[in-house]
Amino acid sequence: MPASDPHFPAAHLRPPAHWINDPNGLVFHDGHYHVYFQYNPHSARHADMHWAHFRSPDLIRWELLPVALAPTPGGDDEGGVWSGNAVSTDGKLIAFYSAKRDDRWWQPVTSAVSHDGGLTFTKHPGLLIPQPADGTSMFRDPYVWRDGERWRMLVGSGLTDGRGAAQQYLSDDLEQWEYAGPFLARAPEPLPGEGDTEEGWECVQYADFGDGRGVLLLSAWDPQGGASHTAAYPGRDHGTHFAAETPQRLDHGPEFYAPALLHAPDGRWLMWGWAWEARDAAQVGAPSTWTDEVGWAGLLSLPREVTLDPDGSVRQRPARELDALRGEQILQAKGQVTTGSPCDLGTTGRSFDLTARLHRSADGGATAGLRLVTSPDGSEYLDIALDAATGELVVDRTHASREPRAQHGSWRIPRTTEPGDFAELRVVVDRSIAEIFLGTGEALTLRFYPLGEEPWHLQARSAGQGAADFEIHGWQLNPLSIEDKSDGNGRSS
Structure with a gap:
């Protein structure tokens, strides 16, 4: 913690300096909770995205490790290694992420594999999903999970007809992916309190609570205003599609976004979010003289336990640890x-x-x-x-x-x-x-x-x-x- 900064957190994760945003690649692997996150290693501004890395055996004692993923100059991710998730399988840790380049409006999905406990990764030689399906206006942020003998992936999207969507892909081997259509697509719907589900969804995540019941998390992207707020759809998973119930606002405050899930070894669903700054810049990620002065921006929320009540209510509380x-x-x-x-x-x-x-x-x-x-x-x-x-x-x-x-x-x-x-x-x-x-x-x-x-x-x-x-x-x-x-x-x- 910078000794002279009274606003730098003591009990929330973030590195000593520079910009951070979305938590990524949350996974329990090799006896540790791994929390990767978007990170600019050069300044307190939103640019040059890498995946930085914390790990912990117990959510209390943490190690800040070297950056795990960095953009490849001239490569498919030369504009940034953007958001995604990770899975632990067969002793390996595989990260799935959005490959950013400035000459594409969409962000293709690619992957990287680690054989050393998530410290270093070897990137996949090509793109797993090079471009989105027809009728897509926004495409980024994969979320992959195992469902029986197959793997499923959701990608946050906007559709040209004005609906937000979580588009689904299926795979037997994490290499070849088949498009299965929208898991859920909805026109903007009002949320309790204020806001709606917007026309674009990013950082989509899915928590399976058994017996076909689950919760789809999304971060609402306003095409005019950018990052806005978060929402949750409880509902029933039918494999090809999600029968959603009434959406709920996930957090009622102004500075909580891009929540990501981790399925803990004891069966709990844990969730971290990005808490951005409320300093002098009116827009998220806009240049701020104040954050430039202090040299850091953004932090990760406390880990939260997420549960689903029988009546469809999505509940949160701080992790018991x-x-x-x-x-x-x-x-x-x-x-x-x-x-x-x-x-x-x-x-x-x-x-x-x-x-x-x-x-x-x-x-x-x-x-x-x-x-x-x-x-x-x-x-x-x-x-x-x-x-x-x-x-x-x-x-x-x-x-x-x-x-x-x-x-x-x-x-x-x-x-x-x-x-x-x-x-x-x-x-x-x-x-x-x-x-x-x-x-x-x-x-x-x-x-x-x-x-x-x-x-x-x-x-x-x-x-x-x-x-x-x-x-x-x-x-x-x-x-x-x-x-x-x-x-x-x-x-x-």
């Missing part, structure tokens, strides 16, 4: 709060993990909330509170940074807490990121950039008329153990 990062208990409080009389709950550092129960009074007149105050005069703060009118959880960073280049705004999880009920929360704050999880399985991720020095202060507050109850337990969040085995530019140290 992360409980080991909890250090000293720093907060413990229970009480009642009224409007205009906030309760001081204690102090925190820049990284902490807390659970909270926030009440909506039985008459619906008052709701409880939290305020993280990060400046001595109280002018800099992040609010996490129940809306007094709707009972929805609202996260507001309008006053979260005195730095004028920080982006602002508020977001909500459209899940009503009924009068008389409690909202159960888990909140993980790590220097410049907050990940909030409702006990009902929804998540909201955002970035914020406090300038105030430690200690920070946590308050319980209330909105509306009357009194509302609260209960808080909080712990210091210890850093991940990361052994850097590269020189910061992707070369062996």
Whole structure:
């Protein structure tokens, strides 16, 4: 961690410098969790994509290893080794990725194989899928998995008729692939809260929950605005196609994208996403003077466990291994709060993990909330509170940074807490990121950039008329153990 940067994370994966984006190639292989990710080894800007590499035996102790895949000058991926996934088979690790070149609007699919535990790869001599099917307007980001005796691949797509799609290919040997048509193709559909599924899908992923039930994850690409948000379709896999149910917004915050799945040895589905910056650039990947100054951009979310309820609800919670990062208990409080009389709950550092129960009074007149105050005069703060009118959880960073280049705004999880009920929360704050999880399985991720020095202060507050109850337990969040085995530019140290 750069010692002088108060916003560099302690418990989230990213290398010491430069640009990162999508998690790629998530796989358990040779006794390790492998997390590859998009990485520019030369600057904090979105360019020159490589696959960088973390691995861990337990999700707590990590090694940052040398870059695993780099563009080949003059080759099919000379414009970048873009997103994809990896599979472990017959003692090998095989990566599938999008081959970027500036003279093609689509990104063909190719592969590379590792015989040394994922440290180095030999690229396939040609392209596995040189071009998309007719009627395709966008094509990138393969996702491959084994289904019985065959292999299946989904590729994120847009179709010329305005639908987003996950196009499917089948193979017996991971070499020869046959086009099987759209696994799912849909016109834009509204999502709970805000947004829709858009006209283009990228980073499509599929989680098989057995008995034909599964979840298709997608990152919604707006042809006019670019990367937008994430969605999940629960449904039933019929092999040739996916019978999708109503789509759900996967994360309700403004800075969560390109989630990728890992099927853990114990059967759990784990998921990481990319949390981009909310600094001075209005568009994702646009040049930012602030990120140029600090020399880094982007981080990976906490690993999350993803489950599918019988009613079709897609649930998320932090991976249970992360409980080991909890250090000293720093907060413990229970009480009642009224409007205009906030309760001081204690102090925190820049990284902490807390659970909270926030009440909506039985008459619906008052709701409880939290305020993280990060400046001595109280002018800099992040609010996490129940809306007094709707009972929805609202996260507001309008006053979260005195730095004028920080982006602002508020977001909500459209899940009503009924009068008389409690909202159960888990909140993980790590220097410049907050990940909030409702006990009902929804998540909201955002970035914020406090300038105030430690200690920070946590308050319980209330909105509306009357009194509302609260209960808080909080712990210091210890850093991940990361052994850097590269020189910061992707070369062996």
